[in-house]
Each structure stands twice: as C-alpha cells, then as structure tokens.
Amino acid sequence: MSLRAVWIVSAKSDLPIYSRYFPSVEARSRSTLGNLFVKIPPEREFVKELLIEVGLREGGTFVESRDNCDKQVVYPAFHLKTEHGILWPVVIMECKGFILCALPHDDNNPKIIPPICQVSLSHMPSIALALEVLNGLAECILNSKNSSAEGNLPMTEVIQYVNVSLPFGRPISCDISVCGQLGSVVKGKAKVPTWNPMPHKGKSQVVLHIKEEVRSTQFNHLEMKDSVDVFGTVMCRAEVEGNAPEISLGLIQSAGGNGSGLVVNPGVCNVENLSQTSFRLRFYPSNSQPLCHYSLPLITDPPIFGAFSIKVLFKIADFTYSGTKIDPQSIVVSTAAKVRCSVSSEFVSKVYKLWNSEGEVPVPASIFAEDLKVLLKQS
Structure with a gap:
C-alpha cells in the first residue's frame, strides 16, 4: 500500500x-x-x-x-x-x-x-x-x-x-x-539528497549521462535495405543541498529524433515541449534512475559502414578432402619394366567465399508459385 x-x-x-x-x-x-x-x-x-x-x-x-x-x-x-x-x-x-x-x-x-x-x-x-x-x-x-x-x-x-x-x-x-x-x-555543509535521508558530506553535484546504443544489420545487397535502430537513455545522479531539490533541464534532439520516441520516467513531474526537437524536464532527483528513454525512428543510415569480405584462397599439398588417393604399387607400365612413378595430390580452393558470421542469408530467395504450393502441402 x-x-x-x-x-x-x-x-x-x-x-x-x-x-x-x-x-x-x-x-x-x-x-x-x-x-x-x-x-x-x-x-x-x-x-x-x-x-x-x-x-x-x-x-x-x-x-x-x-x-x-x-x-x-x-x-x-x-x-x-x-x-x-x-x-x-x-x-x-x-x-x-x-x-x-x-x-x-x-x-x-x-x-x-x-x-x-x-x-x-x-x-x-x-x-x-x-x-x-x-x-x-x-x-x-x-x-x-x-x-x-x-x-x-x-x-x-x-x-x-x-x-x-x-x-x-x-x-x-x-x-x-x-x-x-x-x-x-544539520546546520553547516550537510547535504541531504531526496533519495537518501542520511546526511551527506561533500560537494553538491549533478551528474547527467546519456547512453545511446545502436543496432544495425548491413547486407551489402541492392535488394536488401540495411536496418538501423538507435535508442538512448538519459540518467541523472544528484547530490544537492536541501531536502527536496527540484531540477529542470533542457533536452535537445536532432531533426532525426523529432520527439516521436521520447518516453519519460513516471518520476518526472513535468515535460514541456519547447519546440519540435527540444524539451524541458522537471523532476526530483533519485539515485541513478533513468529520466527518459528515446528512439530515433527517422535514422536510416548506420553510423559506421562495414564490409566483411574474405570472397578465401588456400592450397593443401598431399591431401584430398574426400580421401581419394592413388596406390603407387598398383601402377603398371606395359612398355617398360622399371618406371619411376611419383604420386602427389593437392586440395585447392576454387570459389570459396566467407560472409555473414551469423549464418543468415541476406539475399531473398526466388521461388515460383507452383513450387511454393508443393512446399506448403508437404509442411
């Protein structure tokens, strides 16, 4: 209760x-x-x-x-x-x-x-x-x-x-x-944060921190668009003189943010829209609780573009992957009694491509309607 x-x-x-x-x-x-x-x-x-x-x-x-x-x-x-x-x-x-x-x-x-x-x-x-x-x-x-x-x-x-x-x-x-x-x-330099009733000794300070994270999947393919999600959290830790200090701050976002993904914590008393991309938050500080979360839905380009290409060349002597080999003792030459025979093998890459370490194929598969009906019936 x-x-x-x-x-x-x-x-x-x-x-x-x-x-x-x-x-x-x-x-x-x-x-x-x-x-x-x-x-x-x-x-x-x-x-x-x-x-x-x-x-x-x-x-x-x-x-x-x-x-x-x-x-x-x-x-x-x-x-x-x-x-x-x-x-x-x-x-x-x-x-x-x-x-x-x-x-x-x-x-x-x-x-x-x-x-x-x-x-x-x-x-x-x-x-x-x-x-x-x-x-x-x-x-x-x-x-x-x-x-x-x-x-x-x-x-x-x-x-x-x-x-x-x-x-x-x-x-x-x-x-x-x-x-x-x-x-x-207590008179003097005692500081009493709202989230901690015990007197606090030290300098008054407000620590604000923005943690922004990005999730991106890049396909490097004309038929597949890269996916990008950017989301962040605004944190506040306050040790301020007074029993019930009130803090207000301005939060400015770029045009890509547009405020559509802003979600404030219930502990925030008031949110004022100053413009389309700026806000003022008024709150009583607590112990490192997030003030708000936001996402940037209009971001389409990842901050860093990367390409994974190792499209690998190798050559292994005296080896076959299938185990196929030639028995030197079974070689017979009809025109000569003694013939020096040498047997060798090698395992060489022809077209050997490495990509997508997650094992997901980023290329859409083309399938005909009749083949799709057959697969659906079999499932």
Missing part, C-alpha cells in the same frame, strides 16, 4: 500550503485500476471541492447527495467528487487549523470502491495506513518550535518528515523520533 499524494490545506487559501505527489504510485494506480482510475485534479480545484465537502465553504448550489442532512459521513474518509469522477478514499485530519489530507492506493485490493454511504473501514487497511501517516505529520507540526502560533506551518520539519517516512510514496516509518534520527536537519 502506498500514497498517491499528501496535502496540507488551509480554509483561508485557495491553494494547498504544502503538497507532495508521488508519480510512480500514480502510474501504478493508473495501470491497476484501468477504467476505474480517477486522476487527481489541479490543486485549486482539489482545495475547492475539499473545503465544500467538509463544510468549510459554500458550494453555491444545493446538491442532495452532498448537502443532505441525512448524509452519512464516514470520518476520516471522504468521497471527493471531481469532473473526472470520484476520488476515494480521501483521508482527512484536522491539526492546529490545518487540514491534513492523504490519498492512498491499495495494491492488494485496488478496485474496491464501495458506495458513498456504506463502507466498512475494517476492510480498507489503506485508510488506516494513511491515517497513521497523517498522525505522524500532525505530531511533527505540534512538536515543532516554529509552529507556536496557529497558522504557522513548520515547512522544514514537514518536508523532512515526508522525505524520510514516505520514500516514493511507500510509508516505512511514521514515528517522528525515528525520522528525526535518520534525517535530522
């Missing part, structure tokens, strides 16, 4: 005070739910619908399913209606004037979406898990020295708690004492 997203909302703001999305969980949820998947709406729409659902903002019009006095509310889980469908379950907790929200994804029973008014939380362990995460988040806010006044959110502690307790959206520890020991905020 994992969380698709976490929010901290205030009734006084139209946007979340804090939000953290987990694209890898979102991609897994889209894959497992199929047609039942409901994507998360934009932040402004999410906050509006959430405040209306909990009764902190008027909806403008009366909706019986939402505003009826007989409506059964299963606290702390809510159904949140969006233009794409119903988000379920949105787990909510109040803490010091803030609304803490979490949207879980159940890997074991992902397609269980019960009716709005009839649900048993005992059958939804993902709700209990989300509630445990929010409890730890509330404890983090209450214990912070920076949140003495109501409405003041200790952003540093919140970011640290989410980074340590929810790596890639999967809760590992909701105890703030454990999270504090793993990712304690």
Whole structure:
C-alpha cells in the first residue's frame, strides 16, 4: 500500500500550503485500476471541492447527495467528487487549523470502491495506513518550535518528515523520533539528497549521462535495405543541498529524433515541449534512475559502414578432402619394366567465399508459385 499524494490545506487559501505527489504510485494506480482510475485534479480545484465537502465553504448550489442532512459521513474518509469522477478514499485530519489530507492506493485490493454511504473501514487497511501517516505529520507540526502560533506551518520539519517516512510514496516509518534520527536537519555543509535521508558530506553535484546504443544489420545487397535502430537513455545522479531539490533541464534532439520516441520516467513531474526537437524536464532527483528513454525512428543510415569480405584462397599439398588417393604399387607400365612413378595430390580452393558470421542469408530467395504450393502441402 502506498500514497498517491499528501496535502496540507488551509480554509483561508485557495491553494494547498504544502503538497507532495508521488508519480510512480500514480502510474501504478493508473495501470491497476484501468477504467476505474480517477486522476487527481489541479490543486485549486482539489482545495475547492475539499473545503465544500467538509463544510468549510459554500458550494453555491444545493446538491442532495452532498448537502443532505441525512448524509452519512464516514470520518476520516471522504468521497471527493471531481469532473473526472470520484476520488476515494480521501483521508482527512484536522491539526492546529490545518487540514491534513492523504490519498492512498491499495495494491492488494485496488478496485474496491464501495458506495458513498456504506463502507466498512475494517476492510480498507489503506485508510488506516494513511491515517497513521497523517498522525505522524500532525505530531511533527505540534512538536515543532516554529509552529507556536496557529497558522504557522513548520515547512522544514514537514518536508523532512515526508522525505524520510514516505520514500516514493511507500510509508516505512511514521514515528517522528525515528525520522528525526535518520534525517535530522544539520546546520553547516550537510547535504541531504531526496533519495537518501542520511546526511551527506561533500560537494553538491549533478551528474547527467546519456547512453545511446545502436543496432544495425548491413547486407551489402541492392535488394536488401540495411536496418538501423538507435535508442538512448538519459540518467541523472544528484547530490544537492536541501531536502527536496527540484531540477529542470533542457533536452535537445536532432531533426532525426523529432520527439516521436521520447518516453519519460513516471518520476518526472513535468515535460514541456519547447519546440519540435527540444524539451524541458522537471523532476526530483533519485539515485541513478533513468529520466527518459528515446528512439530515433527517422535514422536510416548506420553510423559506421562495414564490409566483411574474405570472397578465401588456400592450397593443401598431399591431401584430398574426400580421401581419394592413388596406390603407387598398383601402377603398371606395359612398355617398360622399371618406371619411376611419383604420386602427389593437392586440395585447392576454387570459389570459396566467407560472409555473414551469423549464418543468415541476406539475399531473398526466388521461388515460383507452383513450387511454393508443393512446399506448403508437404509442411
């Protein structure tokens, strides 16, 4: 079980005070739910619908399913209606004037979406898990020295708690004492990458690497075209100061790429098309994970042309490959009693060509229709 997203909302703001999305969980949820998947709406729409659902903002019009006095509310889980469908379950907790929200994804029973008014939380362990995460988040806010006044959110502690307790959206520890020991905020030169909660000592660096591979089969024949496939991977390894650094980069391709074969990793937050051959990727770095894969479908010529030609000449004395030989004792010359006879043999190449070390014939075979029918009948 994992969380698709976490929010901290205030009734006084139209946007979340804090939000953290987990694209890898979102991609897994889209894959497992199929047609039942409901994507998360934009932040402004999410906050509006959430405040209306909990009764902190008027909806403008009366909706019986939402505003009826007989409506059964299963606290702390809510159904949140969006233009794409119903988000379920949105787990909510109040803490010091803030609304803490979490949207879980159940890997074991992902397609269980019960009716709005009839649900048993005992059958939804993902709700209990989300509630445990929010409890730890509330404890983090209450214990912070920076949140003495109501409405003041200790952003540093919140970011640290989410980074340590929810790596890639999967809760590992909701105890703030454990999270504090793993990712304690240290002044000075300590570096804390998002993929490693332990403090890191050293220079901040971002290492980007493009690995491009080519597959080619060259036939050197007029009737057979050479085949070429070029594909590559963009890798990033970052050790940057800060708990949640965001990195953006521009990716430029040649005219042969044209962007048609670009596939980004779910961990990439946003892809912006700057032009037909250039893109901007925005992401949170992880430990040497690929950012994107691409292929170049318009490439037709291999980068290196080669010819394998060894069309071989050899001569072996006193040898025949078939084993044929002449018996010298059997030679008889009728006109002379004694004749010196010499017997020799040699094995010589005539037309001996070596090509295609894979053993595949690159020349199409011509076959008549009648012969083809006979072969099909025999098979």
